[in-house]
Amino acid sequence: MKPTLQAVADAVGVSRSTVSNAYSRPDQLSATLRERILDAARQLGYPGPNPTARSLRRGFVGSIGVLFTSQLSYAFTDPFAVRFLAGVGAAAERHGTSMLLVPLPRAVTDARQAVENAAVDGFCVYCVADEEWALDVIRQRGLPFVSTAARDDASADERFVGIDERAAARSAAAHVAGLGHRRVALLADSVLPDTPAGPLTLAGVDQVPHPTTRGRLSGFADAFAEVGVGWAELTLVNVPGNSRPAAAAAIAGLFDQPAPPTAVLAGSDVLALGVLDALAARPAHDRPTVSVTGFDDVPEAAAAGLTTVRQPAEEKGRIAAELLLDPPADAAAGHVLLPTALVVRGSTGPVPRS
Amino acid sequence: MKPTLQAVADAVGVSRSTVSNAYSRPDQLSATLRERILDAARQLGYPGPNPTARSLRRGFVGSIGVLFTSQLSYAFTDPFAVRFLAGVGAAAERHGTSMLLVPLPRAVTDARQAVENAAVDGFCVYCVADEEWALDVIRQRGLPFVSTAARDDASADERFVGIDERAAARSAAAHVAGLGHRRVALLADSVLPDTPAGPLTLAGVDQVPHPTTRGRLSGFADAFAEVGVGWAELTLVNVPGNSRPAAAAAIAGLFDQPAPPTAVLAGSDVLALGVLDALAARPAHDRPTVSVTGFDDVPEAAAAGLTTVRQPAEEKGRIAAELLLDPPADAAAGHVLLPTALVVRGSTGPVPRS
DNA sequence: GCTAATCTCTGTATCGATTCAGACTGGATC
DNA sequence: GATCCAGTCTGAATCGATACAGAGATTAGC
DSSP: OOOOHHHHHHHHSSSSHHHHHHHHHHGOOHHHHHHHHHHHHHHOOOSSOOOOHHHOOOOOOEEEEEEEOOOHHHHHHHHHHHHHHHHHHHHHHHHHOEEEEEEOSSSSHHHHHHHHHOOOOOOOEEEESSHHHHHHHHHHTTOOEEEESTTOOTTTOOEEEEOOOHHHHHHHHHHHHTTTTOSEEEEEEHHHTTTTTTTESSSSSSGGHOOOOOOOHHHHHOOOOOHOOOOGOOOOOESSSSSSSHHHHHHGGGGGGGSSEEEEEEEEEHHHHHHHHHHHHGGGOOOOEEEOOBBOOOOOHHHHHHBBBEEEEEEEHHHHHHHHHSOOGGGGGEEEOOEEEOOOOOTOOOOOOO | OOOOOOHHHHHHHHHHHHHHHHHHHGGOOHHHHHHHHHHHHHHHHOSSOOOOHEEEHHTOOSSEEESSSOHHHHHHHHHHHHHHHHHHHHHHHHOOEEEOOOOOOOOHHHHHHHHHHOOOOOOEOOOOOHHHHHHHHHHHOOOEESSSOOOOOHHHHHHHHHHHHHHHHHHHHHHHHHHTTOEEEEEEEETTTTTOOOOOOOOGGGGGOOOHHHHHHHHHHHHHTTTTTGGGEEEEEEEEEHHHHHHHHHHHHGGSSSSSSSEEEEESSSHHHHHHHHHHHOOOGGEEEEEEOOOOOHHHHHTTTOOOOOOOOHHHHHHHHHHSSSSSGGGGGGEEEEEOOEETTTTOOOOOOO
């Protein structure tokens, strides 16, 4: 059994308080006594104050949680998420705070418990799916949090960092529309929960539950509405999961249809790269010329020559953590909108004449 | 002030124990009473048992620490580290355990404190630099840990997962030696601590403090010793930090020297890619033909056509976490050696005749 | 009908520290 | 010589739960 602080106190013949002070408040006792205590502690093999006990008494933990509403391993697979984490990590480092990555079980009840049991002082919520229940739990616990997806019902004092998803998506779509494309497919991850991969008919974009996805699809639709292409004329394709293979599989059949799309607007670079994969997989003589756009501008996008919308990934993570760890006095400053930019590369071009 | 478990007990008129049981041991009380308690808790806004208090009493935390003996942001920059983390994450997920990423301040005293204060049940130590002090602290705390770098002084019961660095490196070097290269540069991250970038003279490879680096350099040296090229004839190049730009900067001057190396063996893919960057940065007419090898086989390596040594990254992370969370009864099983494979791609070729 | 087993629930001890009001000592101040 | 003060150290209260032995009430077994 490891000795406790009490054991050290007994060994030196001082009170528990004094030993505690030797560790946490050196100015509260004479240097000589402090040395004596530290020596005794070394001799006894006292590992220093127990972090958990300390947290309990102090009322804070010294670590922030990062919540991915999906598999934890996903967080490391998605290049955008990784860069986001890097940003959070940089801020955490600056504040001497640890990051707790909490895996969420599939079952909602278990997932709620996971959030309830996380020993953290606050959460950065990186949203990849519907997260409302998670925010409920966090609020219930009375913990501060920063969200990265704009929600309609967000109260004014909720901290947020993100982009104008709709405007950003619109810029990409306007570029494609400007190139003359009118037969267009929109590709998104988990348009509706538990829906199979492939084309999907939806009365309107407002049916999409996930705010980020809804925002991007709205932006795409906006740009095409402007050139006279209505929502019903756009092909919406669902991908279950944000991965290249999933996107490739979901889109594959589309190009063999009577009037295939001449452009595919994807909700993320990962999906867009999957589309490029699907195209590359076809024999050269049967490979349609399709314009493809992504979203995020992950490192791989540049290498693949993908036209995409850039958003500052690390910055997003860094600011999310900063907002959490060092909340601005002004509530308005707690709502940060980051800039985006359309990055045009080789993956988009004019409609081929055929 | 959030209500405590006691408050709920009072509201319902039962003992604290019973409320506790309602949460943690539903089988210890009648279903009806349990419902009554949970209802009251909801009404009062009780956030559920305080995770810290619970951890203190239970004696464990439910999370494992991942220790990077370097900047935390590095962990997300190095593709190999990211894949390692993904593996740890997958295992953590399986066990319902969280991962705590602990940033380490530069100053050793502060860094020690960070490890002392981490609320975790054990550590996966991903080594990027000398870690001996960290292991000391962990041992002192009496926490279990798994290391990924083989150390000479490791006691038999210490858990470990890694590769035979020396043999793996040797395979790469043997390939290059077989192609006829004799003027060769070895590139490694932080050969000696706090040493400037660039060529470095070292009496022998045993002077390198970091076991992983030492292992790989030894392997390189082994292969060349076999074809009659001694340690002194090899050019050792130090890179401060495992990054492409750093590697490019460190190697840049080398090709303008009288008898430039015809091959560069790098201690990691990231460094090797940096070498390729440095070469690509030169004007075409002044670009020497240099064989380059890496180590790890990160995703980018394939795209760049880099010859490298593959080691299973996620597997390493997964097994590290498994060894920690589910220790094998047999001590020998706690020491896992993963397979490696030489992957020959376009970045290596015969010595050009000039 | 009596003992044993089962089900619920309670009370007390405990996890390992931090906090804060105050006791004590030995100068400095006037 | 009384007062004040700064510097040290102590003790009791507290953070918010869980563990475990055991008290009562029921049910089961024979």
